[in-house]
Amino acid sequence: MSVRSRLALTLVCFLLGAGLVAQMRGRRAQTASSVPSKDLSVMLGGLVVANAGLRSEVQKLEGGIRAYNQAAERAVLPQMVEELVRMRIVNGHVDVAGPGVEVRVGAGVSAVDLQDMVNEVRNVGAEAISLNGLRLGITSTVSQDQHGIILDGVRIEAPYVFQAIGDPATMETALRRPGSQLGILQVTYPGLRVEVKSVPLMVLVARPQRARLTLAQPVR
């Protein structure tokens, strides 16, 4: 604190003391107009100091509120939520809706054929896939035993219905292309019933269980 400030402070203290004495001597006033003239100036000084203090406190609080509103958390939250939604769609951890195609394959095909169909549907640009109502995940597998086809531990029966969300026209064209997996299936299984159709809107429900990593650890 500078010498000037110290002097000012001393002066203020002195004058406030003097003012107090003056006020004690004077009558207790309800309004400024009833205050004796000699005390008015003391009041003026006190008010100026008090109001300056209040103004500086107001500024400090306004700055604090601004800082909270501009905090980094506020800025990154919407982006992170958006990315989380994207990841959950990719992982099949959330219900999704959108246009796409529906592919029906009749009875008689093997687990390997269905696995290859999954590969084919992914290849034509599917963003989310269900097979017989079960959403496919990164580790989904189609297997087979003497009783039939099993998808991720759940037994499924023909017709095998793939629902894939993506661009309907692109996917339908690619799936019908000569030499496609469906074409190969029809050659391999004469008389096999195969259908492909565009669907303007469908809903694929989330996988019943979320994937878990038990042995794999993130590399940091």
Next chain:
Amino acid sequence: MKLTVVKQRLPLPAGQNLALLMAGLVLGLALVIRWQEVEALPTETPGARERAVQAVEQLEREQEQLKARLAQLREELAAAQRQASQDTELLAQISTELEYERAIAGLVALRGPGVVVHLDDSSMAAPASGVAAEKHIIHEYDLRDVVNLLLAGGAEAIAINNERLVNTTSIYCVGSTIMVNDTRLSPPYEVRAIGDRSRMQGLLDNPATLSLLRQRIRLYGVQFRVTWAGQVDVPAFSGTFSLRHAHVGEVTP
């Protein structure tokens, strides 16, 4: 010495110094007025008193407004602080969730016990083309079958030649090359999988699995080698997920 202590304890902002200075001035003036009043009490000018009364009243009104504003701001700041701590909590929650989803999706490099399956074309002299030549090489469906077998054996993460398999990966053939994640791969192929050895080994060693591949291994010298390792590294997916048609309504952390 005392002044030094005061200096340390009362660091006043510049604005407040100014305010004090002003106050000093005003009070100094007041003192002078007081002395004058004492000396010349009966001759007070009514105009000066009126102005002083007005100034006091104006300052009192201002003080009232400032106090009201201050109370409002204190409430706002408390609300902002509550919101910020909620945001921080939410941020931590979402951050954890995101880390998990990204790891599942394949965007995080993973390490763990597992297997490396080496596949390569036959080293035996093969015809330049035709059906016989086809028998000597590794096809995209061989890779698919190996991958599906590993998945059936509980593999948690798989990569082929450092291309991480994700939920949109397709393994297909264009001409004489195999495409994985739209990246062209050529032999030898190295399928790396993190997972439980006993489950995966049971399937890899079972002669009923990969029957066509096993036949070509036996008859045409197609190369197939399985190596178990306590530590297998699977890289992160380096591509992007194109999501233009799939939409979701809401998300809960």
